Amino acid sequence: MDINKFPEIKPKGKLIKKIYVAIMLWIVGRAIQAASRVDKDVKREFASLRDDFMLHLHVLPAGPGMIVGKDKNGKVKYMGWKPGGKKITLDMQAKNMDGAILMFTFQESTCVASCHNRLAVLGDVPDTCTVVRILNIVETYLLPKIITSLAVKRYPKWSEMNPVRKYLGRVLIYIRTFTF
């Protein structure tokens, strides 16, 4: 057999997962941008991050991914999925598609994914802690309690997030996420 004519075997069955994760990453990226305008805690967390902060959350080896960072005016923006030309300051990598699926179907929280070596992080530790807190808040807004409870260590109590703040914030974040 001519080795040069040997057919390249591509893994199958991951296309649906890839599309699902890509959609979820787009929603989360847009929702982070929206939450940074709506929620005071997310605003405060972003204010504590460096001026050139740029998060790249993606799946190894070839995506999908999403980039969220601060622009020149200090505003938090979803910046698409291509890292080319951008100075990434925090690189969060799901090591494979199955690990990403566990995270984005909320079977495993960001913390647990990291503890189980499914999520690798390149960058500053304090920035990572801040992003984990931001993701927890955004998930609380986006999802019903029964699902969020799987994705966070502790669902916020009334004292931390009262229903008015939660439901009003949820509506505003959804509107901002899906409108351009």
Place this chain on the structure above:
Amino acid sequence: MQLPGYYEFCNKVKIVSGHHSLDQLPAMLAELKSVKPMIITDKGVMAAKLVEPVKKSLGTKYKAGAIYDDVPADSDVKNVKEIAQIYKKSKCDSIIAVGGGSVIDTAKGANILVSENSDNLMDFTGFGALKRRLKPLIAVPTTSGTGSEMTLVAVIADHEKDVKMLFPSLFLLPDMAVLDSRMTRTLPAFLTAPTAMDAMTHAFEGYTCLAKNPLSDTTAMVAIRLISENILKAVKNPGDHDARLALANGSALAGMSFSNSMVGMIHAIGHSVGAICHVPHGTCMSVLLPFGLEYNLHKTGHLTAELLFPLAGEKVYNETPRESRPRKTIDYIRNLNAELRKATGGKHPTCLKEVVDRDGNMMVPEKILPEIARLALNDGAIVYNPEELNYEDMLMVLKHAWEGIPLDLSKIQKGKVTSKIKVK
């Protein structure tokens, strides 16, 4: 038993343990193909004449290419650069680090610079920055606590910029570690106690935090047993060689455990107390250990209960009803701290307000607790803690640890209860 769906465990450090294990140094250097090692240590180790047995063990065939003895109590980037320059100038080909955690961490930092032929340590901070094997490094610990001889992390401060940098990489694991009872024999009782409790905390957090796995569990269990059985022996009788060797082994095993399973809130708060108030790390760990276990009881009570066996022994474990074991474990640690306080003539603190400097001044004033709580929120260890902690939770734990009053379990904000034992 909890088996994670996926985990990673790596420890490739060759351990040489014994009452005269330093005698193996020439063979170890030969194995590493080194002929001119550089010795890195600090003034305290030099004053205690602990470098002498190392030099003597090198024999006639090997001679240290250079000796650097100016490592400060807190590893500093300035010293790392100095060491790298001396290493290159003296044409050394390996490093022997003789000292505690600071010396070993400094040696790891210097090894990065000499191996990468760089003079900027900042280029290698954070995860994934190191891509290849470094020069041979042999760690000879002179304290039994940090476990740095078995860990893949170096923490080095830049005091000019007032930041602590974290260097985590599998390439930072030393090639070999020598556990020789002679090297910890001169450690005074008031330092033996907190350093051993530091190792105990590594094992407890390694066993109860989120990244635990069967291998880290095994090493943590044995570490707790070795430390618990020998800590008071070594404090009361510093010349007890067997107890010293057991503590060194316990510390190394605890290091192996937490290097793979990481640590949680006790370290997150402890790092911040250390950074702001300059309290020695082991002291912070001794005080905070029971409070951290208490805070997580509704999540990991069943795991804390399991640790009563290696901590207190078979008899106490069997005599304690299942539902009382988590509390008994915590009480046992509080009693151990009290006994250590007695055995060290009051130098071992049991709460933060008892932590004093050499002149007897309080090191952790109550008014500084909010600042500590804020800093602890950004410590990476918090990710691995079973229960969430926000600023108010941190402050609540700190206030209780300051006063030395056990936590009120009813006031802890709880996430999903996962403990298989209901603790009241």
